[in-house]
Amino acid sequence: MKRLQGKVAVITGAGAGIGRATAELFAEEGAAVVIAERDEATGREAAERITQAGGKALFVSTDVADEASVARMAAEAVAAFGPIHILVNNAAVFILKGIEATPEEWRQILDVNVMGPALVAKHVVPAIRQAGGGAIVNLASISSFIAQPNFVTYNTTKTAILGLTRCMAMDLAPANIRVNAVCPGVVWTQIVERQALAMGLDRAGADVHPQWAGAQLxxxxADPREIAFAILFLASDEASFITGTHLMVDAGYTAR
Ligand SMILES: NC(=O)c1ccc[n+]([C@@H]2O[C@H](COP(=O)([O-])OP(=O)(O)OC[C@H]3O[C@@H](n4cnc5c(N)ncnc54)[C@H](O)[C@@H]3O)[C@@H](O)[C@H]2O)c1
Incomplete structure (x- = not known):
């Protein structure tokens, strides 16, 4: 029996990286997936690949920081697949700045990384209520717990996700909706690759560098799919007694 058979899942930022791996895994496990992605090309391609592989997927062009866009996405998702069971708040931007960040940079990252998940929940939760309950998984990070050089902007948003997760879990428990966060360590996605390359590191170099995966046990x-499995667990009925908490998937980065 597939673990998400008959379920409908909305995954933001599913055109690339962890979001895409999650969409592919969820589809393999029987879910119909909504790729809520701002990048038309990658979003469309992700949905096509899943469909070609025999899964169910719909791409909806979505900017999680724009409420009208989010409301449209939720309506299209319900029109295509019916009530929703799972939301994965994965989309984020990586504006890595210290205290020199401009108000515009702060607004951009707060809008996407913090307000975005709240707005998406606001518009998707009514459809989860229609399904009789479900699960929300928010992407936090090791950056929710540790200091990193010149990461003030990003780490502030990822720390906020933990508060968002706990408060949403409290408010939504009566509706039978569980809310949890996953906190990945260093995952080899486009953004990590770009930053590693800027430091002159390839993947093998990032694996051992003390500021990258070298700080993990x-x-x-990680491959994005290794994070997707943790998201799958929290989204599935196997996690039926888990809400309001976070799961570290960081290869021991924060265990030191
Ligand atoms: N890669 C890592 O090492 C790592 C570690 C810890 C946590 N995370 C978290 O995991 C999540 C995914 O990270 P990733 O590395 O896969 O990122 P990524 O950059 O590879 O993918 C992010 C996706 O989100 C989309 N996106 C960005 N802004 C959007 C918006 N406003 N509306 C809709 N879509 C938007 C992008 O187009 C992209 O497809 C993020 O929340 C990130 O903070 C990543």
Whole structure:
């Protein structure tokens, strides 16, 4: 029996990286997936690949920071697949700045990384209520717990996700909706690759560098699918007694 058979899942930022791996895994497990992605090309391609592989997927062009866009996405998702069971708030931007960040940079990252998940929940939760309940998984990070050089903007948003997760879990428990966060360590996605390359590091270099996966107990970057499995667990009925908390998937980065 597939673990998400008959379920409908909305995944933001599912055109690339962890979101895409999650959409592919959820589809393999029987879910119909809504790729709520701002990048038309990658979003469309992700949905096509899943459909070609025999899964159910719909791409909806979505900017999680724009409420009208989010409301449209939720309506299209319900029109295509009916009530929704799972929301994965994955989309984020990586504006990595210290205290020199401009108000415009602060607004951009707060809008996408913090307000975005709240807006998406606001418009998707009514459809989860229609389904009789479900699960929300928010993407936090090791950056929710540790200091990193010149990461003031990003780490502030990822720390906020933990508060968002706990408060949403409290408010939505009566509706039978569980809310949890996943906190990945260093995952080899486009953004990590770009930053590693800027430091002159390839993947093998990032695996051992003390500021990258070298700081983990397992000295290698994760594949996005390794994070997707943790998201799948929290989204599935196997996690029926888990809400308001976070799961570290960081290869021991924060265990030191
Ligand atoms: N890669 C890592 O090492 C790592 C570690 C810890 C946490 N995370 C978290 O995991 C999540 C995914 O990270 P990733 O590395 O896969 O990122 P990524 O950059 O590879 O993918 C992010 C996707 O989100 C989309 N997106 C960005 N802004 C959007 C918006 N406003 N509306 C809709 N879509 C938007 C992008 O187009 C992209 O497809 C993020 O929340 C990130 O903070 C990543």
């Amino acid at each position: 397992i000295h290698r970057c």
